[in-house]
């Protein structure tokens with residue numbers, strides 16, 4: 515058996531890649547997506563907070579998310595009149611103390627230059643718009659008037675997957691357990707079922723397991739699963755117009771129907787690989803998240819924890835940014851990895867970029883050379899100031 519392109523992992527990034535190859539770019543070759551769990555129960559995609567923002571400090575990250583919003587706005591044209599991912603375009607609000615104000619403003623300048631619709635608000639404007647906030651110690655906020663919000667992650671994945679399949683991409687329920695290389699090329703993948711599948715190009719879209727998949731080809735990729743807990747809370751006081759709020763310490767909260775979800779500020783000093791560990795970190799909620807929320811939004815002193823879940827970030831230990839493109843020594847091995855908490859919104863741009871590399875050997879629409887593997891090999895991080 516053989517396939518021109520084999521994609522390892524069929525969640526948001528793998529399915530977006532298959533979609534851009536087969537549908538958007540009309541690639542005539544064969545595309546096979548190998549997914550070990552078609553329920554996606556433990557994929558980052560389905561366990562994510564499913565939000566999109568333009569508030570990054572790196573132009574390439576902003577451009578990727580601007581393309582994400584373009585896709586969300588054109589769902590019906592691309593996928594048909596029924597397509598709906600429940601997008602709530604209600605903005606992000608990043609709050610800064612006096613110490614963080616200069617960085618917030620500098621980031622805003624970059625966002626303005628990229629055409630993102632973000633406005634800077636002083637404490638007076640914040641108080642007028644969000645009267646339920648405690649603004650003691652807050653010097654400024656940056657609010658996304660449009661182009662930011664949240665949606666249903668599984669629905670987006672489903673749209674990409676269905677369209678890719680309808681255009682001929684083959685999804686296989688199997689696990690890649692080995693990668694065969696000869697000299698400077700990947701020759702084939704070996705599957706749990708015992709099959710050998712020869713391939714022309716291999717795309718690593720294995721999310722938190724991307725480092726393990728790279729290791730099968732003898733490559734080093736600094737991507738590993740790191741646990742992130744999400745808490746679902748009820749607040750009896752209405753908080754009209756609450757966007758996705760991020761406090762100066764990195765705690766976030768946003769509405770989800772008639773409840774709220776929140777989390778953030780994991781202790782980076784105690785953040786080990788989390789293989790197989792999906793236990794919710796309730797201490798984080800009690801000790802860090804709830805106190806921070808009660809400070810920022812006094813009505814949240816009274817909140818009630820309803821439930822919680824834990825998912826895995828596909829954590830890039832070098833710089834928490836995407837790694838996109840070929841390995842220099844193995845040019846038919848392409849990475850689409852390491853998004854570290856912002857990969858769902860970047861999945862359309864990543865999928866398109868990989869599809870362009872496969873079909874033309876170059877980035878065509880958005881130059882993502884900054885996120886190439888070369889920086890990993892050189893130990894040269896890309897510093898994104900807004901990793902949430």
Ligand SMILES: Cc1cc2nc3c(=O)[nH]c(=O)nc-3n(C[C@H](O)[C@H](O)[C@H](O)COP(=O)(O)OP(=O)(O)OC[C@H]3O[C@@H](n4cnc5c(N)ncnc54)[C@H](O)[C@@H]3O)c2cc1C
Pocket residue numbers: 522523524525526527528548549550551554556557558559560561562563564565566688689690691719720721722723727742743744824825826827828850851853854855856857858859860
């Ligand atoms: C709690 C949390 C909150 C987040 N919030 C946001 C957010 O608000 N906005 C945002 O943009 N991003 C967010 N993210 C990040 C986002 O979810 C990920 O960046 C994105 O979903 C990555 O998609 P993926 O397809 O690369 O990985 P995944 O969704 O993890 O998919 C990888 C797939 O590969 C399969 N796989 C792995 N190894 C193999 C193998 N050997 N063989 C076959 N299949 C294999 C897995 O089964 C899995 O389905 C969050 C993540 C978490 C955990």
